[in-house]
Amino acid sequence: MKPDATELPILAQRALGAFTQISVRWPATHPAPQPGERLQLHDGKLLYPMLHSASGQLDVLSPSIHAEPSLKLADIIGEHIILIPSQPSVILADGIALATLIHLCATRRQTPASMLALYQMTDPLPFRPRPSRFLLDGMPDGVIASIPLLEDWGIPSRLCHSQGHAGCFEGSLDELVALLALPPEQQLVRLSSAQ
Numbered sequence: 001m002k003p004d005a006t007e008l009p010i011l012a013q014r015a016l017g018a019f020t021q022i023s024v025r026w027p028a029t030h031p032a033p034q035p036g037e038r039l040q041l042h043d044g045k046l047l048y049p050m051l052h053s054a055s056g057q058l059d060v061l062s063p064s065i066h067a068e069p070s071l072k073l074a075d076i077i078g079e080h081i082i083l084i085p086s087q088p089s090v091i092l093a094d095g096i097a098l099a100t101l102i103h104l105c106a107t108r109r110q111t112p113a114s115m116l117a118l119y120q121m122t123d124p125l126p127f128r129p130r131p132s133r134f135l136l137d138g139m140p141d142g143v144i145a146s147i148p149l150l151e152d153w154g155i156p157s158r159l160c161h162s163q164g165h166a167g168c169f170e171g172s173l174d175e176l177v178a179l180l181a182l183p184p185e186q187q188l189v190r191l192s193s194a195q
């Protein structure tokens with residue numbers, strides 16, 4: 001899809017760790033971006049969609065604050081990530097790919113298949129972790145820090161941090177996945193901040 005110089009009015013901006021969460025008015029004439037797709041602005045910057053509401057508001061993550069009252073959309077790029085509906089999934093994400101992780105989990109909230117979200121955190125933290133209410137088989141002792149929004153949705157999550165923040169796994173996502181010894185039928189989805 002290539003919108004013609006679509007203006008996206010900015011409704012609000014707020015700091016989210018090293019990123020900026022921007023709420024924009026999404027036009028009813030354009031289909032909402034799907035998980036894995038990104039908004040490319042006319043100046044070449046990329047925005048990472050998080051959540052789309054029925055009222056036409058789209059929340060995105062940006063590497064920086066935007067001074068203009070609106071954003072000029074040039075294109076929607078990237079590949080739509082699809083989870084297999086009946087298959088358990090583990091999603092790995094780091095950096096600004098947190099937006100895609102949330103977007104993907106939002107699409108899976110109503111399906112019965114199990115899901116686990118693992119996120120590699122860096123400082124400053126984009127949110128305040130909280131202890132998970134989900135017990136997970138094979139999870140190392142003391143690794144209980146989770147993403148509050150996903151907890152509220154009923155989706156288990158765990159956090160990695162190289163500096164060993166309280167409740168986080170001290171190491172990388174790959175090291176944690178190796179410890180979990182996931183079954184072969186588990187769908188493993190990697191979301192990189194470089195995508």
